Amino acid sequence: MLKISGVRAAYGPVQALDSVSLSVPEGAIVTLLGSNGAGKTTTLRVISGLVRPAAGTVEFMGRRIDRRPPEWIVRAGVSHVPEGRQLFADMTVLENLALGAHTRRDRKSVRADMERMFAYFPILEERRTQVAGALSGGEQQQLAIARGLMSRPRLLLLDEPSLGLAPRVIRGIFEIIQQVNKDEGVTILLVEQDASLALSLAGYGYVLETGRVVMADESARLREDEGVRRSYLGY
Amino acid sequence: MTTTLLTPAPWDDWQLFGEQVISGLATGSVYALVALAVVLIYRSTDVVNFAQGEMAMLVTFSMWSLTLAGFPAWTVLFIGIALGFALGGFIERTIIRPAENSPHLTVVVVTLGLFVFLNSIATWIWAQGELPKVFPTPFGFDSVNLGVARVTTHSIGISAVALAIMAGLYLLFNRTSLGLAMRATAQNPHAARLMGINVGRMLMLGWALASAVGALAGMLVAPVTFLYPAFMLSVLLYAFAAAVLGGLDSPPGAIIGGFAVGVAENLFGTYTPDDILGPEMKLPLTLLLLVIVLLIKPSGLLGRSQVRRV
Numbered sequence: 001m002l003k004i005s006g007v008r009a010a011y012g013p014v015q016a017l018d019s020v021s022l023s024v025p026e027g028a029i030v031t032l033l034g035s036n037g038a039g040k041t042t043t044l045r046v047i048s049g050l051v052r053p054a055a056g057t058v059e060f061m062g063r064r065i066d067r068r069p070p071e072w073i074v075r076a077g078v079s080h081v082p083e084g085r086q087l088f089a090d091m092t093v094l095e096n097l098a099l100g101a102h103t104r105r106d107r108k109s110v111r112a113d114m115e116r117m118f119a120y121f122p123i124l125e126e127r128r129t130q131v132a133g134a135l136s137g138g139e140q141q142q143l144a145i146a147r148g149l150m151s152r153p154r155l156l157l158l159d160e161p162s163l164g165l166a167p168r169v170i171r172g173i174f175e176i177i178q179q180v181n182k183d184e185g186v187t188i189l190l191v192e193q194d195a196s197l198a199l200s201l202a203g204y205g206y207v208l209e210t211g212r213v214v215m216a217d218e219s220a221r222l223r224e225d226e227g228v229r230r231s232y233l234g235y
Numbered sequence: 236m237t238t239t240l241l242t243p244a245p246w247d248d249w250q251l252f253g254e255q256v257i258s259g260l261a262t263g264s265v266y267a268l269v270a271l272a273v274v275l276i277y278r279s280t281d282v283v284n285f286a287q288g289e290m291a292m293l294v295t296f297s298m299w300s301l302t303l304a305g306f307p308a309w310t311v312l313f314i315g316i317a318l319g320f321a322l323g324g325f326i327e328r329t330i331i332r333p334a335e336n337s338p339h340l341t342v343v344v345v346t347l348g349l350f351v352f353l354n355s356i357a358t359w360i361w362a363q364g365e366l367p368k369v370f371p372t373p374f375g376f377d378s379v380n381l382g383v384a385r386v387t388t389h390s391i392g393i394s395a396v397a398l399a400i401m402a403g404l405y406l407l408f409n410r411t412s413l414g415l416a417m418r419a420t421a422q423n424p425h426a427a428r429l430m431g432i433n434v435g436r437m438l439m440l441g442w443a444l445a446s447a448v449g450a451l452a453g454m455l456v457a458p459v460t461f462l463y464p465a466f467m468l469s470v471l472l473y474a475f476a477a478a479v480l481g482g483l484d485s486p487p488g489a490i491i492g493g494f495a496v497g498v499a500e501n502l503f504g505t506y507t508p509d510d511i512l513g514p515e516m517k518l519p520l521t522l523l524l525l526v527i528v529l530l531i532k533p534s535g536l537l538g539r540s541q542v543r544r545v
Contacts, residue, residue, distance in 0.1 A: 074431030086426035103431035
């Protein structure tokens, strides 16, 4: 469904990605592992069009998207839930969800999708008229994911959904991610600091180091790997 | 032995007081429009547009030329709004966008440069003949007795138009998905892009709207102030005061600030005793009022200084 080949990207003089290739099959949950600065976030930003690759191609559903602007890529069916959530802090939960559906014109089904989001994330329904900035960290993350789903994506890019959250809250959110993947058939590319959590959810994983893919395998095999264990799992 | 500080005192002449308040509300509605334009741009780009008044001035002069060519006042008003809209969008695309990623101060200086540039153009084209020029009002200058005060039809007209524009902007920003997208762009352009919003188009639209509103304000106030290249300067000054008073990021604040400044200006002009201060002290006194409000509430009346969980 998603195929990245030989992508190189830089922020000014700083090389962020140095020939990254990876693919995500339809319906799967795939994770990107790596330490800070390895290029995980940049990879997601290249896919969603926020960063233009200096070289290489990004293909989504058989079409090249690497020269397209983000607003085009959203319409093509890719939704990016960015690091740090990036909610519209002064706007209500409902307004944030409506903005998630900005690319859609079918008002009735947008309304229905909001109700579906409230079924996944009941706390958001309670908070529907509160501004996003007043929500707790866990609630904000739930809103960010729900907002990301409102565009009815076929591919959801999740960047560090566990960041700064309590373990119990994280578990809840990951259960919902899994459920969304299963129920809605949304393919998920997950960037996650917590490698053991990510590998428990994803079927397949890539390990990035300084802008390169250094390893790619099934999650179960990655978990067995000595190097991965030492570097990312901590035992 | 009693000397009144105020000459004349309001209790001697309530009619005068009423007239001053009402005509203050009328000019205040013009300040409110220009303040709204300033706030619109400030919210979306964090930049105070110093050229706001001169953009309006350029449009007003162009429309003055149209009235010379025989166009009726109402037609001119609508063409002027459209021209203001186009001018704002054009300026955003050609002058502001290239400086988009520069520090805010750079963009502010760009707007200052634009101020000088537009002013020179207007002087070059229109300041040849006699100044100031007379600009027509579509409402007339008939006197209407409202009981508490006599006001002109022009005052009533500009207040009504200003209120209609404010209501329209409110509906646009709070009831339409376009307005929601514009607000989202102002608040977090990065996130807005990820929602599929064309951020560049929203910024251009914001400038166009602000410029149209400013141009309308210019054309509404020109029949009273008369028309010369610097005629928007004092309006812009009061509008800035209004915007800051209300809170630079708050549209309702800009409106309240505009009316407050308009009324304050009039009352200071009427009631400061001639032998001590004189009516020309109305601008410093109005600004003093602003300073006092900001000392008490630094973010302005309705400005945000919110505490937020992270």
